[in-house]
Amino acid sequence: MSMKVDTVAVGATPNSLRSGPDGRGRFGIFGGRFVAETLMPLILDLEKAYDEARNDPAFHAELRDLQLHYTGRPSPLYFASRLTEKLGGAKIYFKREELNHTGSHKINNCLGQILLARRMGKTRIIAETGAGQHGVASATVCAKFDLPCLVYMGATDVERQKPNVFRMRLLGADVTAVTSGSGTLKDAMNEALRDWVTNVGDTYYLIGTVAGPHPYPAMVRDFQSVIGEETKQQILELEGKLPDTLVACVGGGSNAMGLFHPFLDDTGVEIVGVEAGGHGVETGEHSASITGGSPGVLHGNRTYLLQNDDGQILEGHSISAGLDYPGIGPEHSWLHDIGRVKYINATDKEARDAFQVCSKLEGLIPALESAHALAHIIKVAPTLPKDHVIVMCLSGRGDKDVFSVAEHLGVEL
Amino acid sequence: MTTRLETRFAALGKEGRAAFVAFITAGDPDQETSFELLSGLAAAGADVIELGMPFTDPMADGPAIQASSLRALKAGITMKRTLDLVRRLRQADNTTPVVLMGYYNPIYHMGVENFLAQAKTAGVDGLIVVDLPPEEDDELCVPALNAGLNFIRLATPTTDDKRLPAVLANTSGFVYYVSINGITGSASPEARDVAQAIARIKGHTSLPVAVGFGIRTPDQAANIARAADGAVVGSAIVSALAAELDAKGKARPGAPGRVLEFVRTLSDATHTARESAAV
Numbered sequence: 001m002s003m004k005v006d007t008v009a010v011g012a013t014p015n016s017l018r019s020g021p022d023g024r025g026r027f028g029i030f031g032g033r034f035v036a037e038t039l040m041p042l043i044l045d046l047e048k049a050y051d052e053a054r055n056d057p058a059f060h061a062e063l064r065d066l067q068l069h070y071t072g073r074p075s076p077l078y079f080a081s082r083l084t085e086k087l088g089g090a091k092i093y094f095k096r097e098e099l100n101h102t103g104s105h106k107i108n109n110c111l112g113q114i115l116l117a118r119r120m121g122k123t124r125i126i127a128e129t130g131a132g133q134h135g136v137a138s139a140t141v142c143a144k145f146d147l148p149c150l151v152y153m154g155a156t157d158v159e160r161q162k163p164n165v166f167r168m169r170l171l172g173a174d175v176t177a178v179t180s181g182s183g184t185l186k187d188a189m190n191e192a193l194r195d196w197v198t199n200v201g202d203t204y205y206l207i208g209t210v211a212g213p214h215p216y217p218a219m220v221r222d223f224q225s226v227i228g229e230e231t232k233q234q235i236l237e238l239e240g241k242l243p244d245t246l247v248a249c250v251g252g253g254s255n256a257m258g259l260f261h262p263f264l265d266d267t268g269v270e271i272v273g274v275e276a277g278g279h280g281v282e283t284g285e286h287s288a289s290i291t292g293g294s295p296g297v298l299h300g301n302r303t304y305l306l307q308n309d310d311g312q313i314l315e316g317h318s319i320s321a322g323l324d325y326p327g328i329g330p331e332h333s334w335l336h337d338i339g340r341v342k343y344i345n346a347t348d349k350e351a352r353d354a355f356q357v358c359s360k361l362e363g364l365i366p367a368l369e370s371a372h373a374l375a376h377i378i379k380v381a382p383t384l385p386k387d388h389v390i391v392m393c394l395s396g397r398g399d400k401d402v403f404s405v406a407e408h409l410g411v412e413l
Numbered sequence: 414m415t416t417r418l419e420t421r422f423a424a425l426g427k428e429g430r431a432a433f434v435a436f437i438t439a440g441d442p443d444q445e446t447s448f449e450l451l452s453g454l455a456a457a458g459a460d461v462i463e464l465g466m467p468f469t470d471p472m473a474d475g476p477a478i479q480a481s482s483l484r485a486l487k488a489g490i491t492m493k494r495t496l497d498l499v500r501r502l503r504q505a506d507n508t509t510p511v512v513l514m515g516y517y518n519p520i521y522h523m524g525v526e527n528f529l530a531q532a533k534t535a536g537v538d539g540l541i542v543v544d545l546p547p548e549e550d551d552e553l554c555v556p557a558l559n560a561g562l563n564f565i566r567l568a569t570p571t572t573d574d575k576r577l578p579a580v581l582a583n584t585s586g587f588v589y590y591v592s593i594n595g596i597t598g599s600a601s602p603e604a605r606d607v608a609q610a611i612a613r614i615k616g617h618t619s620l621p622v623a624v625g626f627g628i629r630t631p632d633q634a635a636n637i638a639r640a641a642d643g644a645v646v647g648s649a650i651v652s653a654l655a656a657e658l659d660a661k662g663k664a665r666p667g668a669p670g671r672v673l674e675f676v677r678t679l680s681d682a683t684h685t686a687r688e689s690a691a692v
Binding site (some may be wrong): 024032036037038039040042177180181186187193198200294296297298299305307309311315 | 473544
């Protein structure tokens with residue numbers, strides 16, 4: 001398995017869609033470094049340290065070893081035969097990121113960043129989390145590398161994701177419930193930034209998605225690109241051709257970017273990102289930043305945001321706490337604007353239905369996040385020919401979601 | 414063209430005293446109370462007014478200013494109404510400099526050119542936008558300077574000598590030294606550290622240097638005023654206002670007057686600091 005963590009510059013052609021961001025951290029007009037002056041020197045340090053690390057074979061060797069023995073990579077590319085048969089059209093494969101240690105793709109990024117934090121001599125890790133998947137992955141790598149970990153989590157999310165809160169604490173992390181604002185992921189991110197600006201000397205901020213100020217969107221993408229790199233090799237072995245369509249759910253968009261990025265220059269591959277449509281984009285209660293938002297600046301980058309007509313940030317809504325963020329990674333915004341990736345959305349109900357279908361037909365309980373991607377496939381696969389190959393990123397397992405799905409189905413656990 | 418800010422700091426420099434810079438949040442707890450407070454600040458000794466443009470996600474602010482921003486938003490403040498407050502103030506006061514302070518998104522959403530034109534017309538003198546470092550100068554800083562508005566940059570303890578020239582390059586009006594690593598209204602700075610930092614900044618610029626973050630009491634303001642060209646107080650004033658609100662969040666009768674009395678104690682201490690230090 002070749003580790004192409006360094007996808008920014010190496011081998012990029014002038015016309016490549018994989019050469020971004022530019023020197024200012026921009027993907028087109030998106031991205032950038034919109035942070036307070038206190039953080040600016042830290043972000044420049046981080047950029048320098050990451051540049052050195054990604055050009056250091058020893059860094060990649062250590063990461064590769066951890067991926068193999070700790071995460072359990074490569075993750076399988078699995079042919080979902082019963083689902084394919086039932087839908088009666090396209091051939092459906094799942095990239096099994098839910099089999100990773102900690103149960104989602106989040107560990108890919110956390111391992112990369114924790115190695116970087118150690119290289120930089122940082123002694124304290126902070127992270128934000130929504131559903132708790134990134135918080136658990138952060139707490140896990142901090143336990144492994146003996147670093148204190150403080151996870152900021154919105155008070156609302158702490159309440160609705162109790163098992164993950166306990167898991168983080170079991171792993172030795174401190175979890176701080178954030179009550180400011182609306183007590184969800186965006187407020188957790190605000191609070192993590194406030195912590196970082198206060199503890200500039202020793203603290204490393206481990207951002208969980210392809211958002212935030214440069215270099216985070218590019219760095220997290222690079223650490224997640226192992227998903228797409230493996231997929232490319234695996235599908236060539238299985239099908240002898242590249243997939244016709246890639247599908248992934250998009251909140252901040254790290255599993256999607258990890259799957260998509262290695263395929264961006266393969267123009268024959270259709271790429272679809274599925275946002276959280278909540279109760280329906282037309283109701284205003286959703287987290288579909290691209291479909292229902294407009295460009296703005298938040299959390300260090302310019303990107304599509306949910307905002308009102310005075311530039312105030314709106315709350316996202318989704319049945320899935322992991323997609324419940326009013327923004328999206330800046331590279332996605334750019335890929336949308338240039339038309340390379342198609343962004344659509346699936347509603348809470350569609351995701352819930354897909355969650356059940358997948359469980360019953362494949363014996364795989366998917367995360368509600370991933371169920372959004374599947375909801376789209378359920379819609380389109382029957383209309384496609386049998387030799388049409390779709391690869392979906394099954395980004396996380398759904399054990400964490402059984403309580404909320406049961407509640408929606410009126411089942412008391 | 415000399416701006417109100419430049420005129421004000423030049424005059425204070427001649428008098429040999431520091432500027433008292435008062436921050437309030439536009440529209441907190443409602444627009445009328447906010448206007449009463451705003452229009453009383455100069456008489457209470459504020460040499461420069463910083464008017465906060467509320468934002469839902471004020472990442473550099475502590476709990477006091479976060480809460481005040483949310484109160485103001487809940488009471489219906491908008492960018493247009495914030496500018497209206499300045500416009501009304503200018504009908505009675507055409508000399509006190511007014512600096513708008515906030516975050517970039519509401520400005521970006523309004524459109525930079527549109528915002529600058531309206532701010533200029535309303536009588537705004539300068540801007541402090543927390544999430545626009547020099548690396549993003551072409552977004553708002555350069556257009557603001559071209560529109561005749563001062564762009565006040567924040568310098569912080571993490572801004573080292575190598576970085577200072579870049580931070581100061583397009584700064585005008587004054588330099589705002591953030592005296593601590595942290596958010597507004599948190600830890601208070603050590604006077605000695607502040608004096609050293611000001612000396613360092615002054616080695617790179619002839620602009621006045623005002624100091625803020627963590628200044629709460631008249632004594633602290635006086636300590637800063639002995640070393641800096643200005644002392645900025647925000648969270649403490651905003652908290653004084655919050656203490657004047659009833660259970661429903663409405664200002665009690667006479668609230669602005671009592672907050673302004675507090676402002677007076679801060680401005681007096683700032684203005685007389687150097688006299689008492691002369692011993």
